[in-house]
Amino acid sequence: MSNDLEAAKQGFLSEAGDLLSAMEDALLHLENSPDDMEAINAVFRAAHTIKGTSGVFGFDDVVSFTHVAESLLDKIRDSEITINKEIIEVLLRSGDHMSALVNEVIANDNEVCTALLETSGALILQLNVFMQLTPTEIIINESTENRIETLEGDEQIASNNNWHISLRFGVDVLKQGMDPISFVKYLQQIGRIISLSVLPNKIPSLDNIDPEACYLGFEISFQSECNKEEIEAVFEFVQEDCDIRIVPPHSAINRYIELIQALPEEDELLGELLIKSQVLTRNELQNALSDQQNKSKTGADKSIGEILVDQGVVAQEVVGAAVEKQQQVRTKKNVESRIVRVNSNKLDELINMVGELVIASASASLLANKGNNPELEEASGLVDDLVDSIRNNALSLRMVPIGETFHRFQRVVRDVSGQLRKEISLVITGAETELDKMVVEKIGDPLMHLVRNSLDHGLETPEQRIVAGKDAQGKIHLNAYHDSGSIVIEISDDGKGLNKVLLLEKAIAKGIVDAEQVLSDDDINNLIFHPGFSTVESVSNISGRGVGMDVVKRNILALRGSIDLESTEGEGTVVRIRLPLTLAIIDGFQVGIRDDSYVVPLDMVIECVEYADFNKANDNDKSESNYFNLRGEVLPLVKLKDHFNYSLVENEQNARANIVVVHYAGRKAGLVVDQLMGEFQTVIKPLGKLFSKIRGIGGSTILGSGEVALILDVQQLIQDASEQELKHVS
Template structure:
């Protein structure tokens, strides 16, 4: 197998994942809005594209299964089948199966396991069962007397006794021995072609044209006594590679609107769109254009659509649909022209190189400052600014909205709430909040554990909620927002909350706490993160084995994040995860303690003040932390010399200390340091296992001098300050 073909298959796999994601989102939306035609079309397009591309690669098993699903979706589009919860369930399972099939044929060189084949057969049977519910075909005569009466009395119809056929042949039909012209001729055996428009916009320039490819499309006005199935049978041999839309005579305007929306995405003029949709003729358009030119000469310019409506040539709704189609095509083309797919490994390599560039730039800047040459210092400053811009732009390439991760839980909540017999809805806010792609990829599993726990343990069944005076439907709320240079993700439920008495009893049974030991509310809540701790009365396939929550905390800590839990019994629970925006490069504030350098994330720095002590504080040399009066506010202090156990030196030169006021998650403290060394672009380097247990250190970086500086873990330092404060109060 050639490398080019393998790359093409991997590209197809990525495309399938994107299509199935959009298909799942649309299906979940249809569960609440079953009449949303745009969502129905989105589901159909996803299945149709997967089937067509699978056919190009020769994945016949994928094509066979997807064709059945596509046929069902086509009947849904034609309003022959009504959407209900059971149908959505089968289509969701079909989407999952499509994903499994495509992965299987790519990994196993177009071979399918017996298990997947059995699943295909079961799902095809279910899909066919729904198709058998569609009403039988109705013969439509070409007389006004025998028109089919619409179910909606006030719906508007296009007064046209002709069928409309829209054809888009696949590029491979000629290579498969099919002649598009022969199908057009065969139509005349079952009726008469009134008008035929050949679409040539897809034909490329001579330099790149493939003489064996078909680029043609047709819009046909057709008279016949045949039913729709007979017309479709004309194109039976090319249905797999041809996009066919057939509109019966005297159809509702909505059918023509749908056809206009389904036309190939070509940047046509409004008039051309209307002609291709067989809504008006070329003569009517020319007459309208003459009218428009006359109005322009008189100084009363109007759009072509407005003139067509005023002359009574075209219905206003159809013109509106054509205008929307035109605008959406142009918008999408403009957006696509600005998007380039890049392998994530290349982005990671770029970030690493930018990190090395930052270190090299800092080194050059240090040497320039030592040289005392004004011109060299100015040139170095200019390079620093450029490096800073490159760094920001490079990091922005990896920033992605968290909404895609949140949306995956729509399906999780739907499926698990059904298994548990609970009525649960998912609310998403802050979906546009961006953070590093690497963080997004690694936070998915912890979020899954937390959502499943809320579903299983947190939320009650409807009967219990009604008895408690709550809304029968429980709610899980996923929220994200930026705060102090971090991103905060909240998982909120309005369930029963944590039973603190039960938590304490379980903790004592497992010897996690001693009998009589007094814990704060936060300490009691955080017991659930202890390894092997569970309050579930029984084990299910969802939760209850005492694994997961400790793994959640460990994974979040590995991302340099924190997790906190708040719960009120009978009201609900909030799990709050705080994560860094990026794991690569940050703006830092460099400080010194004796001859060592430390870096504080700049987003956590509020201000710097001089450390002035009174006699009582000076005599209290054994305390690792004290307090500082910051304009009337009591500020807990963390002395880095004491925290990191610097050995006192008798002849140490007296220095005037400074306080760096920092904040994190609504808490404040002051870090006592010897020197303030200014802002510094910090390339985060991981610590080795030897240093991983040191409290208060979150990583390391390389200075311009080549020396290593440690990055302070502000969250841990603030926690130590709080613990000291509690001990001092007690």
């Protein structure tokens, strides 16, 4: 297989994924708004495009299945079938099956396994059942075999709901052994003649009539499910000697316009667009091109669209839609010509190289400062600014909205709530919030677990909610927003909340806490993150609140994030996840303890204050040395020397020690350090397993001097300080 063909197939795979995702969103929307024609058209366009592109690649199994789904959608668009939840359910499963088929034929070189073919057959049967429920076609009472109307001239009979066929048989048709009436009769095998009119105006007087010549002309109103090309094929043997015009039903104009809009984004000639949308046949196009050429010789230049309209072959609205489609495609092509698709691995390599550039820049800046050369320092500062811009631009390439991850849960909520016989709606806000692509990829599974927990054990049944004085329909809310250089993701529900008494009893029974131990509400709520802890009596196949929550927390911590939970019994639960915007490079604030360097994430730093005054105030009361008063606000104090067990040094001078005031998730604390060493760009390097148990350390970085500095885990330090303060108070 050529590389170009393989690349094209991979492009189709990506396009099909996007189309099926849009199809799923539209179907879920239709559950609440079944009359939304735009959503119905969106579903049809997705199926139509997948079918058409699959045909180009010869994926017959995909085409045959998608054709049935497309036929049902076509009848829904024409209001022959009313969409309902049962149809939506089957169409959702059909969309999943289309995805499986497309992946299968691309992965296995157009081969489909037996299991998928069996699924295709089962779904096709269900789709056909819905189409058999179509209302019976209206039968016109008048007999069509004997209904003949005589009209003067070339007057046309047009019906809004029927095809109109205008026939002018050639004079020599009879001499060639063709019977015009046989063609008319054959039409009845592919449809139904509603009315037929004979045009007598070309019949000469009896004196001049040629008994072997044909003077017949017909105007036919025809009802059929066939397309224009199939109707034209009826007259294939007499096309060269006849004048044939086939005009679609007026009611089909909107359908043709939609088909044009749904065509793949390809820059094509107007005639090709009209042929692909089935409003024009290739013979009609050739005739129009010949007419255009003849008119240009006489100086009457006209566009092909104008000629088609003049001939009555294509409606003006359809030509206008095709011209608009051309303009849209060309505009999009111009935009896409400025867009380059880049493999994500190359982006990762770029970020790594930018990280090394940041370290090298810091080293050059350090050497420039030591050299006391103003010109060199100025040049180094300029390089630092450029590196900072490169860093920001490189990181922005990997920033993606979290909305795609959020919208994936609409289907989950719908399917699981149906299994549990609960009425649940999903509300999404903050979908435009951006964060690092790697973080988005890794947060999907923890979010899935939390959403399933809310569905299964957080929200009550409609009967239970009504008894509790709530709406029968429960609600899950997904929200994302930026806060202090982090992204916060909230998963909340308005369900029954956590039973704190039951949680505490279970924790005591399992030996997790002592019976005499006093816990805050937050501590009790967070017990569910303890490995193996659960209050669920029987584990369902959906989830178990508490079962696997330790894994969720571990995955969040691996992303340098945090997770906490708030719950009010009878009102609901909020799980709040905080994550860094990026896992690669951050702005840091360097501090020193003796000869060692540490880095505090700059977005968590509020201010720095002298420690000397606080130290003197507490000299006489060592019991009060675990906190300090900052302008009336009492904050816990973390002495990093004590926290990291630095050995005591006699006559050590702490006069110039400082307090770095930090905050995280609404809580503040003070970090006591020996030196303040300024801001710098920090390339985050992971720590090995040997250091994974050290509390308060979140990573490492390389300084410009080549030394290694540890990055402080501010969240853990604040939590430890708060716990120490609670013990001190109790």
